[in-house]
Amino acid sequence: MNSYINVPLAPAAKNARRSASIKLYGPDAFEGMRRAGSLTAACLDGVADLIRANVPLAEINTYVLDFAAAHNATPATLGYQGYKYACCTSVNHVVCHGFPNEKKLREGDIVNVDVTLICDGWYGDSSRMYVVGKPKRAAERLIKIAHEAMMQGIRAVRPGAHLGDIGHAIQSFAQSERCSVVRDFCGHGIGQVFHDSPNILNFGKAGDGAELREGMIFTVEPMINLGTGEVKMLADDWTAVTRDKSLSAQFEHSIGVTADGCEIFTQSAKGLHAPGVEISGDAF
Numbered sequence: 001m002n003s004y005i006n007v008p009l010a011p012a013a014k015n016a017r018r019s020a021s022i023k024l025y026g027p028d029a030f031e032g033m034r035r036a037g038s039l040t041a042a043c044l045d046g047v048a049d050l051i052r053a054n055v056p057l058a059e060i061n062t063y064v065l066d067f068a069a070a071h072n073a074t075p076a077t078l079g080y081q082g083y084k085y086a087c088c089t090s091v092n093h094v095v096c097h098g099f100p101n102e103k104k105l106r107e108g109d110i111v112n113v114d115v116t117l118i119c120d121g122w123y124g125d126s127s128r129m130y131v132v133g134k135p136k137r138a139a140e141r142l143i144k145i146a147h148e149a150m151m152q153g154i155r156a157v158r159p160g161a162h163l164g165d166i167g168h169a170i171q172s173f174a175q176s177e178r179c180s181v182v183r184d185f186c187g188h189g190i191g192q193v194f195h196d197s198p199n200i201l202n203f204g205k206a207g208d209g210a211e212l213r214e215g216m217i218f219t220v221e222p223m224i225n226l227g228t229g230e231v232k233m234l235a236d237d238w239t240a241v242t243r244d245k246s247l248s249a250q251f252e253h254s255i256g257v258t259a260d261g262c263e264i265f266t267q268s269a270k271g272l273h274a275p276g277v278e279i280s281g282d283a284f
Contacts, residue, residue: 001077001088001114001125002096002185002221002252003195022189022197024215029122029191030256030263033217036073036124037254037265040117043067044128045268047115048275051130053107057089060113061100068117076116076123076194083238088114088127095182095223095231095240095248107133110143112250116194123190125219126266127252131276138226139247143277145177146224146249153202153220154255157262161212167204170222180229182248184240187219190254214259221252 025033043064050060064086068075075086083097090098090112091105098112105111114127129143149170156169174181187200198210202222227246234241242248251274254265273279 001080001116001194002219002223003188003199004185019189019193019197022210022216023191024213025191025217025256026215029217032120032122033124033191033254033256033265036117036119036122037126038124038269039071039073039119040115040124040126041266041268043115043117044113044126045270045272047113048130048272051105051111051132051275053105053132055105056102057091057100057105058102060089061085061087064115071117071119073117073119076118076125080194086115088112090114090248090250092247093242093245095225095242096185096250097238097240099236099239105132108136108139110135110139110247110249114252121192123192123194123254124266125190125194125252125254127221127250128272129249129251129274129277131274133276135276140277142179142224142226142247142249143274144279145174145179146222147251147274147279149174149181149222149224150220150251150253153222154253154262154264157212157220157255157257159212159214159257159259162207162209163198163200163212164204164208165206166220167201168206171203174222174224180225180227182223182225182229182231184231185223187221187252189216189218191217212257214257216257217254219252219254221250223248223250
């Protein structure tokens with residue numbers, strides 16, 4: 001689940017435990033994040049079996065609840081700032097924070113499922129795109145662009161680089177593919193706090209922002225639209241949709257900065273980067 005950066009008091013940004021400084025973590029923390037991240041990835045692997053026409057989104061929520069209980073984990077979104085579900089399910093033109101309610105999936109839908117599991121106090125945060133049946137060409141292209149935009153941002157992460165390098169890499173790639181980056185939401189620091197410093201913007205200027213240092217842990221999670229990058233919030237104060245009703249896609253990994261690059265904590269052990277769309281594996 002991402003942070004909302006344009007309105008400081010929006011639900012996803014309130015967190016009394018958020019630190020003003022960027023934490024640096026050691027080997028024990030990285031091991032904790034590996035456990036939490038791999039568990040979240042396994043949960044998202046299992047979600048793939050539910051992505052079929054006429055399946056209510058609520059079944060995904062039930063699956064995440066049951067998976068967490070079976071693995072002694074806790075869904076971080078459940079009860080977070082009043083949020084009532086164990087995951088977010090964002091379909092077609094929903095950008096993020098969609099409710100896993102009784103709405104049924106339809107043939108051709110694309111859906112982002114965002115899961116954060118707390119394992120032994122560590123937060124594994126990841127999201128992934130899924131396709132119901134055969135995707136339309138534009139939707140398939142968007143999903144591939146969104147995944148590669150995330151990976152472009154991740155490849156920019158190394159000690160001595162800057163936060164702005166991540167956003168610049170994401171924005172440059174997305175715009176080169178004639179897509180738009182959503183600016184209202186961003187990635188965030190994570191670890192033993194759901195949303196922590198720093199904000200990881202999905203746009204920016206190379207060389208701007210804080211310098212990346214070994215031991216930083218955060219999410220990279222761009223939202224990419226086929227149309228404009230403008231969004232609007234629905235009356236529930238959670239669900240964000242594209243203002244022009246164009247399709248939106250998002251991927252998210254939790255990562256840690258290492259001595260020579262970064263480690264992805266939330267990779268799929270089964271290679272299910274985007275079920276329904278052929279995407280090459282992560283280069284890590």
